[in-house]
Amino acid sequence: MSEEMTFEQMLNETFKTIHTGEVVEGSVISVKPDEIVLNIGYKADGIITANEYSNESNRDLTTVVNVGDKMEAKVLKVNDGDGQVVLTYKRLAQDKGNKRLEEAFNNKEVLKAKVVKVLDGGLSVSFEDTKVFIPASLVSDTFERDLNKYLDQEIEFVITEFNPRRRRIIGDRKVLVKEKNEALRKELFEKIHVGDTVEGVVKNITEFGAFIDLGGLDGLLHISEMSWGHVESPRKILKVGDTVSVLIKDINGNKVALSMKFPDKNPWINAGEKYAVGSEVTGKVARMTDFGAFIELEPGIDALLHVSQISHEHIAKPSDVLKTGEEVTAKVVDFDEAEKKISLSVKALLPEPEVKEDEAAGKDDTSAEETPAEESTEE
Numbered sequence: 001m002s003e004e005m006t007f008e009q010m011l012n013e014t015f016k017t018i019h020t021g022e023v024v025e026g027s028v029i030s031v032k033p034d035e036i037v038l039n040i041g042y043k044a045d046g047i048i049t050a051n052e053y054s055n056e057s058n059r060d061l062t063t064v065v066n067v068g069d070k071m072e073a074k075v076l077k078v079n080d081g082d083g084q085v086v087l088t089y090k091r092l093a094q095d096k097g098n099k100r101l102e103e104a105f106n107n108k109e110v111l112k113a114k115v116v117k118v119l120d121g122g123l124s125v126s127f128e129d130t131k132v133f134i135p136a137s138l139v140s141d142t143f144e145r146d147l148n149k150y151l152d153q154e155i156e157f158v159i160t161e162f163n164p165r166r167r168r169i170i171g172d173r174k175v176l177v178k179e180k181n182e183a184l185r186k187e188l189f190e191k192i193h194v195g196d197t198v199e200g201v202v203k204n205i206t207e208f209g210a211f212i213d214l215g216g217l218d219g220l221l222h223i224s225e226m227s228w229g230h231v232e233s234p235r236k237i238l239k240v241g242d243t244v245s246v247l248i249k250d251i252n253g254n255k256v257a258l259s260m261k262f263p264d265k266n267p268w269i270n271a272g273e274k275y276a277v278g279s280e281v282t283g284k285v286a287r288m289t290d291f292g293a294f295i296e297l298e299p300g301i302d303a304l305l306h307v308s309q310i311s312h313e314h315i316a317k318p319s320d321v322l323k324t325g326e327e328v329t330a331k332v333v334d335f336d337e338a339e340k341k342i343s344l345s346v347k348a349l350l351p352e353p354e355v356k357e358d359e360a361a362g363k364d365d366t367s368a369e370e371t372p373a374e375e376s377t378e379e
Contacts, residue, residue, distance in 0.1 A: 018042055018085065020075050023092060028069045033060045036089075038071060044085050048073055052088040054129060090129060097130030098164045105159040110176065113157070115150045123150055125157070125171065132159070134171040141177045142203075184216025185254075192256070194248050200258075202242040205234050212246055212258055219256035221246060226260050228267050229299025230286060267300040272337055275303070279332045280349065285324050293318040295328055295344060303342035305330060310346050312353050 018024060018040070026038030026046055036053065038046040048071075050061055065071065073087035074095070080086045104111050113132065117124040122135040134157055139147060161170035192198060192214075200212035200219065209222040221244075223231050231237060238244070250257040275281060275297065283295040283303065292306040305328065307318050315321055322328070334343035 093129035097128035105162040
């Protein structure tokens with residue numbers, strides 16, 4: 001056997017040996033948009049492609065590393081067929097991320113990560129290059145139909161299931177939201193009292209009212225408490241996300257009733273002066289019944305225009321001559337502050353109808369005819 005070493009043997013003696021799955025450290029000697037070349041102290045350089053750098057598509061690698069940077073990577077192939085070593089940064093990061101997530105799972109640690117994708121069934125967050133799935137049912141303490149608002153947002157969560165082999169790493173945000181809201185709810189109940197004015201955000205709207213988030217506690221604003229006037233639908237005056245000032249009307253256990261009918265805005269405070277008997281007023285027809293029409297003089301004050309007070313002529317029902325929304329000018333003929341009732345008359349502003357000559361003559365003839373009869377009866 002020759003004592004002289006071959007060139008290949010000298011290379012093997014000069015450079016270290018590496019194996020598939022091994023973690024190596026190297027220095028960046030070249031970087032392109034889709035490839036990083038590392039000097040790893042081996043006879044061949046290591047290559048990290050864009051796909052093996054991260055899961056993010058179309059990432060320009062020149063924006064994340066520079067020549068001279070030190071990097072760790074995992075060996076995928078010692079020889080790719082062209083004499084180069086295939087490395088992966090992504091999978092090494094995932095291994096580290098999995099280990100970190102396992103620790104967090106065992107310790108029930110609260111983690112924070114960015115939402116990278118909104119899926120049909122929930123959210124995908126990236127924690128140290130490892131994907132965590134948060135089901136829609138575990139995103140919040142209330143059902144949220146649209147999760148797109150969470151995209152690109154950093155959220156907190158805990159790991160409730162960790163099984164990387166089956167690719168099941170499940171996060172839970174709901175439990176944290178509930179804990180936070182419970183603490184806020186307790187704090188809020190200690191501060192609020194009936195009669196207080198507070199600010200809240202419209203969280204949900206129904207046909208009967210709206211739920212207002214007071215900061216961890218939801219209060220009910222019933223449709224009848226939204227205005228001193230008539231409200232046809234809550235959705236016509238409120239929308240989700242609106243910030244509103246509300247009055248604490250009642251507290252019953254964990255339930256809070258709210259109102260937007262502030263006492264100082266009560267339209268009946270000065271109604272006695274504005275709508276005194278004999279005043280001429282103008283309002284709009286709000287609704288009608290067979291016996292009369294209700295005229296809205298201002299939000300919260302409706303007055304009755306009885307069918308008999310619409311005209312000197314006989315009218316069967318108000319809808320024969322009036323339409324909802326029509327403006328009406330009338331005279332106040334009665335004001336009852338205790339009962340909060342106002343009666344109007346349009347007829348009182350109209351001139352008395354003239355008596356026709358033939359009608360007057362008819363009446364005279366009737367009188368003349370009746371007189372002889374009465375006289376003969378007396379005889």
